[in-house]
Amino acid sequence: MKIPKTTKRFCPYCKKQTQQKIKLVSTGAKRGTLTRGSLQRAKQRGLNRGIGNKGKWGSKPPIAKNKRKSKTTKKTNIMYTCTVCSKSKYQKKGIRMGKQIQE
Ligand SMILES: [Zn+2]
Incomplete structure (x- = not known):
């Protein structure tokens, strides 16, 4: 699955929609x-x-x-970093993907 490098989504610190960078982080x-x-x-x-x-x-x-091993795919963890206040928010997504490619 292709993931864009930036998205526009709600920032809880700015309390409005801002451009946010997407980073794939390890599962732990x-x-x-x-x-x-x-x-x-x-x-x-x-x-x-x-x-x-x-x-x-x-x-x-x-x-x-x-x-x-029985599972062929991995769950993705995504970190969103706001470009305005540079604060990060972590999101654990429950989607299984074979390979993550950042565009
Ligand atoms: Zn922000």
């Missing part, structure tokens, strides 16, 4: 990689080393959990 950074019970933390603590059955930290399934 990875958080809490070293939380309790995470594989990364366990490896840093040395829980997957040694002889014998390593249990939970031992062998992995042939296809990793994050690679078992």
